[in-house]
Amino acid sequence: MAGAVRIRGLVKDFGPRRVLAGLDLDVADGEFVALLGRSGCGKSTLLRILAGLDPDVEGTFTVPERVSVAFQQPRLLPWRRVWRNITLGLRGVDGREVAERALAEVRLADHADAWPLTLSGGEAQRVSLARALVREPELLLLDEPFGALDALTRLAMHHLVEQLWREHRPAVLFVTHDVDEALLLADRVVVLDEGRIVAEHRVDLPRPRRRASFADLRSHVLSNLGVDDVEAA
Numbered sequence: 001m002a003g004a005v006r007i008r009g010l011v012k013d014f015g016p017r018r019v020l021a022g023l024d025l026d027v028a029d030g031e032f033v034a035l036l037g038r039s040g041c042g043k044s045t046l047l048r049i050l051a052g053l054d055p056d057v058e059g060t061f062t063v064p065e066r067v068s069v070a071f072q073q074p075r076l077l078p079w080r081r082v083w084r085n086i087t088l089g090l091r092g093v094d095g096r097e098v099a100e101r102a103l104a105e106v107r108l109a110d111h112a113d114a115w116p117l118t119l120s121g122g123e124a125q126r127v128s129l130a131r132a133l134v135r136e137p138e139l140l141l142l143d144e145p146f147g148a149l150d151a152l153t154r155l156a157m158h159h160l161v162e163q164l165w166r167e168h169r170p171a172v173l174f175v176t177h178d179v180d181e182a183l184l185l186a187d188r189v190v191v192l193d194e195g196r197i198v199a200e201h202r203v204d205l206p207r208p209r210r211r212a213s214f215a216d217l218r219s220h221v222l223s224n225l226g227v228d229d230v231e232a233a
């Protein structure tokens with residue numbers, strides 16, 4: 001297989017500020033990769049570039065044909081019902097039926113006719129995931145999708161994302177600040193700093209994972225991020 005993502009020597013400048021400095025990264029078909037790094041290190045910039053939202057770069061990258069994105073804020077259109085938000089831009093399909101199927105997958109089967117402003121944060125984020133899924137992405141770009149959610153809703157979303165990934169098997173590039181979240185979900189954790197990948201860790205643990213199973217790896221990743229693991233023994 002050609003691989004889902006291949007990035008070589010990617011450089012991105014905002015004026016005099018170099019945000020990506022010759023970044024290389026591969027993501028295999030169906031692989032779940034978490035991208036960690038300090039605030040402002042260029043994670044969202046990288047995702048925006050891969051999503052085709054910022055063509056002004058140097059270097060090369062290839063992504064598959066079907067790429068979907070979900071952001072920290074669900075970005076639903078408040079004047080369209082939930083099902084219309086999901087199918088917006090999809091052509092040649094029975095939108096209602098496709099939306100209902102996707103909503104059932106994110107456990108919101110009875111919310112097709114709801115208005116976005118009546119949804120909780122977790123529900124809106126699940127609609128955002130459904131909208132990403134109906135495009136049957138080969139690559140799913142998730143930019144801190146649970147960053148704005150409370151801890152319990154986050155836990156439920158971890159299970160849901162893992163299950164959806166298992167069923168659909170897109171490659172995933174998942175930006176998060178949460179090391180535990182990365183180790184719970186990803187096949188590989190990569191750490192970005194100074195515009196390049198500075199460390200990577202394969203997470204060879206069976207799923208579903210427990211936090212206790214990755215305590216050592218957690219300390220290691222945190223030290224790559226320049227943070228002491230206060231929970232370490």
Ligand SMILES: Nc1ncnc2c1ncn2[C@@H]1O[C@H](COP(=O)(O)OP(=O)(O)OP(=O)(O)O)[C@@H](O)[C@H]1O
Binds near residue numbers: 014019040043046
């Ligand atoms: N459109 C823009 N114009 C100018 N500078 C920008 C623009 N977008 C991002 N930047 C700068 O590029 C750097 C990287 O931003 P980016 O949003 O990619 O970081 P991040 O790693 O996703 O941060 P966070 O974890 O806080 O979301 C930051 O210094 C930011 O200020």
